[in-house]
Amino acid sequence: MKQKLIAGNWKMNGSLSANEALVRAVQAGAATGCQVAMCVPSVYLSQVQSLVAGSGIWLGAQDVSAHEQGAYTGEVSAAMLRDIGVRCCIVGHSERRQHHSESDALVAMKAKQALAASITPIVCIGETLAEREAGSTADVVRRQLAAVIHLNGHCISEIVLAYEPVWAIGTGKTASPEQAQQVHALLRAQLRAATVQADRVSIVYGGSMNAANAASLLAQPDIDGGLVGGASLKAADFLSIVAAARS
Ligand code: PEP
Numbered sequence: 001m002k003q004k005l006i007a008g009n010w011k012m013n014g015s016l017s018a019n020e021a022l023v024r025a026v027q028a029g030a031a032t033g034c035q036v037a038m039c040v041p042s043v044y045l046s047q048v049q050s051l052v053a054g055s056g057i058w059l060g061a062q063d064v065s066a067h068e069q070g071a072y073t074g075e076v077s078a079a080m081l082r083d084i085g086v087r088c089c090i091v092g093h094s095e096r097r098q099h100h101s102e103s104d105a106l107v108a109m110k111a112k113q114a115l116a117a118s119i120t121p122i123v124c125i126g127e128t129l130a131e132r133e134a135g136s137t138a139d140v141v142r143r144q145l146a147a148v149i150h151l152n153g154h155c156i157s158e159i160v161l162a163y164e165p166v167w168a169i170g171t172g173k174t175a176s177p178e179q180a181q182q183v184h185a186l187l188r189a190q191l192r193a194a195t196v197q198a199d200r201v202s203i204v205y206g207g208s209m210n211a212a213n214a215a216s217l218l219a220q221p222d223i224d225g226g227l228v229g230g231a232s233l234k235a236a237d238f239l240s241i242v243a244a245a246r247s
Contacts, residue, residue: 002211004218005160005202007037007060007122008232009090019044019077025235026242029058035225038232039090039122042076046107049085049094058087060122064107068116078117078166086201088120090227092144094166104147105125113146122160122227123148125187131165137165139184140235145187149193149194157197160204161187162227177216177223180205211240216247218245 006135014022023038030036039060040048065075079087090109091114097175097209107123125144127137141163149156163176163183184203191198205217206227217223225245231237 001199002224003033003035004019005008005035005037005111005204005246006238006242007039007090007162007204007225007227008059009039009062009093009227009231010041010227011062011095011229012041013233014041014044016044019047022233022235023057025047026058026238027052027055029239030055030242030247031141033211034242035245036242037122039088045081045084045086049163051087058120059085061086061089061119062093062144064089064091064110064114064119064121065077066106066113067199077114078119079231081114081117082117086119088122088160089114090122090124090162092124093123094124094126094169102127104144105151107144108147108151110115111159112151112173115152115158120158120160122162122204122225123245124162124164126164126169126207132165132167134164135164137183141183142190145190153194156191157195157200160202160225161191162204163187164227166178167201170208172208173211174208174217175205177220180211181220181222184220188222209241211237213243214244 037058037060038098091110111121123192202224204225207224210231
């Protein structure tokens, strides 16, 4: 059975001193039985790389360029991320789709760049509240995943998929375990149609996961972990989620 993955998304939070305290506290409390990742702002990747070295915690980035190298001012390539020890990278987070107009095609290109550099892309997909209320959740998430499968067909089993209903991110509203499982199951079916290795793919849930709701979400058969925003900034909360993933 594959280990569950709990990935913290720090978003645009942190400072040298706060990062060190947070990483040290998580390291002190985390144990084996669950894969932990910390996706940190790019300026802090080197710092956190030094802090997590040898601990088994994956160093994660929050974005990557869709291009290999060259005249793309301000962007960071997958090879550069790999160079400083990045093991996984969020792509297509809804905040980037919303604030930076990232399309399904661009997200698929970013996943491809990550895979080419041996970085596990954590591909985020999810519907808005309006889309859920219109009954189009399945269509939306299938379309978003299809773009990634289309461009990355033969290595699709190397990705991590994060189902993050947009209406649950940072809002305190969580999908119920049944709502989340329903979507995860249809994503698993879509992956099965694309690869015989679909069961290798971790499909993690994100959206206001916290110490109180993690266990019931993680008990669902197709929920293989969590992508955790707000609660990843508090060591005690993050460690409670990690503990729920190990039990
Ligand atoms: C996220 O940023 O991916 C996320 C799930 O945030 P939160 O846990 O704060 O809803």
